[in-house]
Amino acid sequence: MVADDQIPQKLLALGWSPFFADQLTEEDAGLVPMRIATVHRAKMSALGASGTVRLMLPPLCNTGAYAVGDWVLVDPDTADLGRRLDRRTLLQRRTEGAHQQQLIAANVDTLFIVSSCNDDLNPARLERYLALANEVGTTPVVVLTKADQVADVAPYRDQVTGLQRGLEVVTLNGNSPEAAQILAPWCGIGQTVALVGSSGVGKSSLLNTLTEKSEEEAQLTGSIRESDAKGRHTTTSRSLHAIAGGALVIDTPGIRTLHVSDITSGLDQLFAEISELAPDCKFRNCTHVHEPGCAVRAAVAAGSLDAARLERWHKLQEENAANTPVVTGARGNKVTRPAGSRR
Ligand SMILES: Nc1nc2c(ncn2[C@@H]2O[C@H](COP(=O)(O)OP(=O)(O)OP(=O)(O)O)[C@@H](O)[C@H]2O)c(=O)[nH]1
Ligand SMILES: [Mg+2]
Ligand SMILES: [Zn+2]
Numbered sequence: 001m002v003a004d005d006q007i008p009q010k011l012l013a014l015g016w017s018p019f020f021a022d023q024l025t026e027e028d029a030g031l032v033p034m035r036i037a038t039v040h041r042a043k044m045s046a047l048g049a050s051g052t053v054r055l056m057l058p059p060l061c062n063t064g065a066y067a068v069g070d071w072v073l074v075d076p077d078t079a080d081l082g083r084r085l086d087r088r089t090l091l092q093r094r095t096e097g098a099h100q101q102q103l104i105a106a107n108v109d110t111l112f113i114v115s116s117c118n119d120d121l122n123p124a125r126l127e128r129y130l131a132l133a134n135e136v137g138t139t140p141v142v143v144l145t146k147a148d149q150v151a152d153v154a155p156y157r158d159q160v161t162g163l164q165r166g167l168e169v170v171t172l173n174g175n176s177p178e179a180a181q182i183l184a185p186w187c188g189i190g191q192t193v194a195l196v197g198s199s200g201v202g203k204s205s206l207l208n209t210l211t212e213k214s215e216e217e218a219q220l221t222g223s224i225r226e227s228d229a230k231g232r233h234t235t236t237s238r239s240l241h242a243i244a245g246g247a248l249v250i251d252t253p254g255i256r257t258l259h260v261s262d263i264t265s266g267l268d269q270l271f272a273e274i275s276e277l278a279p280d281c282k283f284r285n286c287t288h289v290h291e292p293g294c295a296v297r298a299a300v301a302a303g304s305l306d307a308a309r310l311e312r313w314h315k316l317q318e319e320n321a322a323n324t325p326v327v328t329g330a331r332g333n334k335v336t337r338p339a340g341s342r343r
Helices: 007-015 122-136 154-161 178-186 201-209 263-268 272-278 295-302 307-323
Strands: 032-039 044-048 051-054 071-074 081-084 090-091 102-106 110-116 141-146 167-172 192-197 241-244 249-253 327-328 334-336
Touching: 007 178, 044 071, 044 081, 044 334, 090 122, 102 192, 110 122, 110 178, 110 201, 110 307, 122 192, 122 263, 141 154, 141 178, 141 201, 154 167, 178 201, 192 201, 201 241, 201 249, 263 272, 272 307, 295 307
Parallel strands: 110 141, 110 192, 141 167, 192 249
Antiparallel strands: 032 044, 032 071, 032 241, 044 051, 071 081, 090 102, 241 249, 327 334
């Protein structure tokens, strides 16, 4: 194990912490920790204390098993890829038809859920990201871009603040330097943030503002369609960048719909007001659809719970139940996998 005072400041600035240091053994002497910066089918790059390197991959390396933000051990002389360290957090999503989940990013502290003050803004879409962030244990922050394009941001902000207790919501112009100041509380030294959201909401624009990179080095951005505010899927792969303020920012391609699975506890936290009413229902297994004595539907009738919110809860519950793998336990009784067991 490496003593704290031997860890170069540069590694701490990349997000290194005791959680990762504790995983090192004597056999790892001579290897250096680096973070995966880009992942492609046949090549990966990593960011370390001495800059970015293209990793030399072992034969038959499955790059799909690595996420941007992962810590790996690397031979500093040959750039040979060694062992991947255990992750503190892992964001992943279901993709249509694919057997395995797609890895979005690893070891993320804060998830910037990006939407815009225009037609992209949709509470149901944001709730999916919130449930995922809750489940994984990353702090969600809703970032509403294009505040400069509306006379009043209040109607947009108001659609978001009530989606989860204590939810942080910021509104900004992603192309203005002021955006970096607004996001500074989550972008301290060694903090890792990931930008997610639909295409065209301004994720790469925000990254460029945060990195203060020259035009040649900047991440490509693209215009959106006037008619419906939809983007053109300009960013096609995930990437990790060190930014001026000391944080690491992960840019991701726009996601059309975030399909969910394995987010039972993330949903409970998101819909806390519903989870808290459920014990007052007459039946313990009340589905809040048709049962008599339902405290949840009573709250809707009394006007203290939004009917649309309950409808969205139903939809996400059903999708989560349908997508969450059920494993057959001892004695053949079916159990769902416990939360947090999906490495
Ligand atoms: N006026 C204004 N335009 C913005 C803002 N943020 C982004 N844009 C513009 O919106 C368009 C899309 O921005 P991108 O950064 O490419 O969006 P993206 O989320 O990275 O999109 P994908 O890579 O396709 O997922 C560009 O024309 C940006 O200049 C903002 O806050 N205000
Ligand atoms: Mg982009
Ligand atoms: Zn009920």
